[in-house]
Amino acid sequence: MPTDLTEIKGYNLKLFQNKKGYRFSIDSFLLAWFVAGEEFSKGLEIGAGSGIVSLLIERMTEDKKHFELIEVQKSLFNLLKKNIDLNKPYKSKFVLRNEDARFVLPSVIPDIVYSNPPFTDFSKGKVSPNFEKAIARHTYLLNLESLLKWYIENTGQNTKLAFVETIKNLEYYREKVEEFSLFVEKIVYVKPFENKNPNLFLILINKKKKDFEEQYLTIYKSKNIYTDKVKQILGIV
Template sequence: MTACTPNSLLKGQLQIYQHKKGYRFSIDPLLLADHAQPRPGEHFVDLGTGCGVLALLLATQTPQIRVTAVELQSDLASLARNNVIANNLQHCIHIIEKDMRLLSQRDLGGPADGVIINPPYFKYHSGRLNPLNEKAAARHEITIDLPGWVLTARKLLKKSGRLYCIFPADRMAELLSTMANNRITPKYLRCVHSLAKNQARLILVEGRMEARHGLTVAPPLVLYKNPGEYSDEALRILWPENQLFFKSPVDSQNKNE
């Protein structure tokens, strides 16, 4: 059995186990969960759930939400199921072990209100490929690329349904054009900076299925006042105890390693 270690999130409301030597989430999914706006009673799909962190955050923060979390890798799908059980969220989170490219609305019991994804950031031949399969698939477009997951979202969303994602800022044009080509209109964009003086490294984006054009560019999210010192907004998102796990700006770029 793969060794696991626990993390406590949301002031102890969530206990999430991760593989000790596999891919370990950074603060990116916490930023994405805060960015998403599920409404009570909606059905969201978490594509590439990994250990289940996004699904668990959404289910804990939004009353009566239903989340279908999809994961291709068997070890991670099993870990996600165990995390759901450990947090007593079986009533609202369902784990599907499947290639997301093969998903249809039939697998979900109908169209989704929202799709959320923390996708691989790098193209397959870009940068150093991690020798560990979990980390490689999380960081590089090995099992699915940008056009693939945007197309998947299009197939699963209802009309006016929303797509929420986090992505590298230097691939912004590629992301927005791919969404538009799949009839998912970019509606909201926010740049994420480690420090105010630094260029944006990440973007948070919301798109709506078959919506009218009109993009809101929000004020930037700055994570640190100074190196190692979170901004007030970052503390609101991450909660103070998470400083025990994410101590430096490097941690917010975990997928870059």
């Protein structure tokens, strides 16, 4: 599949992406910022794609970390390897695994697990004819229940779990978190404009009950003009 090279100057990153396959969006930057705000030394990403999220986290944080990246699709995994090698992470160790996350055991117990998961039920809505996009966007191989079950069975009592999701799935996430006897520690509601309702949310899940924290993040202050906070997240200087 043909690729192109995207440069993210603010973070000194260059990433290959498949021209007609799954491509990253602002969701990746938001998730990276959300995770980078947590204290951790060992992170595990499920559905790593081209590697954008973990590479951004590595750039956003100062201390040495251990990253384990899991990607089931061979086409994306090949890009992942290429991008990690191209960007030569400054200080951290990266372990890359071309495996199905539902059946994988972490090489080390992570402090935090994070994912930009498929948003859409495979039985609903239009499915892309592009297989790479379809798997990345629809719950064909991976759904919330399987992710929560994996998290409970394969991580430590202090391991946290973070997602970025579309707002229409918020109540479903709350219900499933409660069903699995887990706890929501933090939610950031993401609004396109200050006077608009949120269209995305970032959620932090814990096995232990913590004081609940709620925040809002606005993307644009006017048409096509990012807020100062989002400029910072995107590395726009």
